[in-house]
Each structure stands twice: as C-alpha cells, then as structure tokens.
Amino acid sequence: MIDTAAFQGKTARFYTLGCKLNFSETSTFARTLYNMGVREAKKGEQADICLINTCSVTEVADHKCRQVIHRMVRQNPGAFVIVTGCYAQLESAAVAGIEGVDLVLGSNEKADLIQYLSDAWNKVEAGKETTEGQAEYHSVRTKDIRSFQASCSRGNRTRYFLKVQDGCNYFCTYCTIPYARGFSRNPTIASLVSQAEEAAREGGKEIVLTGVNIGDFGETTGESFLDLVKALDRVEGIRRFRISSLEPDLIDDDLIAYCARSRAFMPHFHIPLQSGSDEVLKLMHRRYDTALFAHKIRFIKEMMPDAFIGVDVMVGSRGERPEYFEDCYRFLDSLPVTQLHVFPYSERPGTSALSIPYVVDDREKKRRAHRLLKLSDEKTRAFYAARIGQEADVLFEKAARGKAMHGFTDNYIRVELPPGQAREEYDNQIVRVRLGGFNFDQSSLKAELL
Structure with a gap:
C-alpha cells in the first residue's frame, strides 16, 4: 500500500541517460509522482527526491552514470536518491555503495519503482538506517527479469513515446543489453492501442514506438509487429507514428509495403547495421548479411522514395581489420541512406567479443568514426x-518567446520557422510550409508559411 500523503508537496529531480526508451520510462515515473503530489524541482531548487535512469551501452556511459549520481547527490543534500536502469541492473552492489544513494532497482524491479520508493521512504521516516552505509538494492538474474513497465509519455516533448517491447534475445558478441534488460517480452496489442487512444485524448499528434528490439514484438503474446502497426494505424486522432529502430532481419517486406500505404506511419526508418563487412557481422553474431540489408534499404526506397533512413554503425570493433572497415565504408557509400549514427566500439566486461584477438586502437577508432561522420553529413x-x-507538413514544437520554432516533416527533415513568424498556436500543430534553404548552422531547412 502506497501512502501518497507522505509525498504531498515534495519536489523531485530526474536525470535520464541513454536511449529514447529510458526517456519514456522516466517521463512515466515523473507523471506518477506528480499524481501523488510531487512537483518537479525548479532550477536552483534542492529536490527531496532524485531519480537517475541509467545506461550501460558503453564504458563511457558507465562513467557518465557515476558522474551524474555524484553530482545529483552533491547538488541535492539530504535528498532521497534512487538509481535504476541498465547500469543499476549490471552493477547493483557497486551503485548501492556510492555515498548518498538510497535505493537501487534493477530492470525487473523498475516496474514497481513507486512501491519500492514508498517502502524505503517509510523506513527512512521511521529512522531505520541501511546496513553499513550501503543503500538498499534489488535486482535479479537476467533469466528472472520478466516484468514489463508500461510507458506512454511525452514529458516536455511534443511527441509521445510508446513502449511496445522490452528485452532482447539477440546475444550479439559486443552487447550487454540482454543482460541488463532481460529477454524479449511485450504487452498485448489491445493495451497498447488503449494507451495510444489516451495520448490522442490528451492532444497528442505523434507517437514514436520504442523498445529494445521492437521487431521481436509478439514473443510474449503470440501477436506480430505488423498486427500492432495495423491496429495503431486505426487510432483516431494520432496523425503520425514513427518506428524508432528495427533489426534488419525483422523488417518484413509486408511491413514496409503496409507502411508505404498506411494512414499514419511515416516514411522514416532507423535500422542498425553495425558493420558493412560480412566478416565482421559474423564475428558480431548478427543475424543478417550485407545482401539482406541492402535489399531492405532498396525496397524501402522503392516503396517510399522520400523515406528518411537512419543507420547505426559501430567502428573499431574487435576483428575489424582495415580492409573490413574499407568494405564497410564502400557499402554504406553505395546505399541510399540518409544519416549514419556512428559509435566507436567499447569493451564491455563479460561479453564474448573479448575473446576475438584483433584489437583496434583508440586513435584508429576515431579516424574511422570521423570518415563515416563526414560521409553521413x-x-x-x-x-x-x-x-x-x-x-x-511540419509538426512544430514549442519554443521560447522570441526564438525560432522547430519541427519535423513526415520524412524527418528538421525545419526552422524564424522568430518573426513563430506563433504559440503553432505548438503541437501540423502546419503546411514550403521548404526553403538551409539555416545558418546547416541543421535545418527554413520554413516558408503558405
């Protein structure tokens, strides 16, 4: 039983690291606390509760998590500090040992965060101290992670993020995410449609489907991702749906064809390639080759010529010899993709990639990343x-008074409306514009109102 009276008038501060899925979950936590009487702390105000939702995709991410925890503790003395997310799952005891942390929750316990917070808060109020300065922590082994925390929230954004799936059954050699998030699982299509309908009632115009491996949707319920897409396409009031990321081997041609003729699914795809070398893909234990990937990209462009296609690429992974990187570069150069998200490989403890003998030094990783980023630009x-x-048609996002407004076209071109033409009534509205030239920093196209 949660005593909401204990939280009335309290303040909270939130910090999210990592993926869109984490941002969606944090936003849901914030909304729940708000409904319990907790407001977000203002700038410069000390918070009573601090929540840090962590990432552990790279060694740099781990380091940043520790930095953020220390900073939140230092800036909010006496606050009740909760740490959850992937880093909290993988390093529960270590995080619990950080001075100032009160509660650490792994991936299975995250769904019950409010209950754990209430129980621990009551212990603190009753004067019960933690053992030897160690925070209370709860986590289970990967195979026992089974809970699913529903999440459909927008936080301070225009777009909603709907969590449709969690976990991953793909144990790629470089990745710790399956250990941090558990095996693939999902809610029912009916429950997700209900959440999308609620977002529409709140005035939402666009929803991004998020998850760890969303193409694997249906593992729990026996449904399919294509069935989910068709059901969401019928939700009245939502003008746009975007699919955050799909594994190449799980992008069915029927799904591409449906999106091309659908009412609300945008011509916008994000597809992780990781390497354009078949030899490296084998070392990574990826479930496709470059021929399949190229087919998917070209079929998308055949069905939706204006589609924006983003691609994840990892450089400097174990086993990526110079000739393999050159194969990757040539492959990507040959494809009609729009943008590359380039990540230098990071050694992760416990991954099987560590047994691959060929190692790329950091300087060479940076050189390869620079080449691919230039190609992306x-x-x-x-x-x-x-x-x-x-x-x-551009969905505009709220801007500060006197500032330019920004938004995105259906195919994810970022658009800028100058301050002189920006209007409050354009916020969260789809407006027809003509696309002009590039803005001053080349990040957007200028909008001309029709």
Missing part, C-alpha cells in the same frame, strides 16, 4: 537539399 545534406522548394 554529405548524405544528410544531399537529402535535405533535394527537397528545397517542396511543400511539406
């Missing part, structure tokens, strides 16, 4: 430039 700029002069 060229492809993105060309994609934008080809659309100058066209008309497009």
